[in-house]
Amino acid sequence: MTTSAQRSLEVLYQEHHTWIYTWLYKKLGNSSDAADLAQDTFIRVLKKPLHEIEQPRAYLTTVAKSLMLNMFSRKRIEKAYLDVLAQQPELEHPSPEQSYLIVETLLEVIQLLEALPDQVRNVFLHAQLEDLTYEQIAGQFNISVSTVKRHIKKAYIHCLTAMLDADF
DSSP states (O other): OOHHHHHHHHHHHHHHHHHHHHHHHHHHSOHHHHHHHHHHHHHHHTTSOGGGOSSHHHHHHHHHHHHHHHHHHHHHHHHHHHHHHHTSOGGGOOOHHHHHHHHHHHHHHHHHHHTSOHHHHHHHHHHHHSOOOHHHHHHHHTOOHHHHHHHHHHHHHHHHHHHHHSOO
């Protein structure tokens, strides 16, 4: 980062950090989460050329909202995971490191599936989780069997593409 860009970031941070922290605190009611998200907001700002930010508060608010939604999603997934884990015998509980990796993987899978169109996602999930035949799925969604096949193919291609794009 050039000295000019560093200075611009410093000015942006000095002029808007307290404001974005306060905004987040009002939304979250938690100073720790507000502080974390305020810092994460500025870390995200590092990825964008500062000269392209015409309205800093609007941009910071957009970034902070996105981070806040990610945090809520993560907490919802963690709670669901912990609820399932609480129903398991204690001997089957994974280590904290394994739990972290499981939650991260669940978040990635959810993001991957959320990127699909609604009907494609729903058809795919019915095929994978409900163990329904293509004919049964077609009947449930009032679509043709060929459309079911097309949706499942699209979902598989989407998942495979994501796997190939990831660093395996």
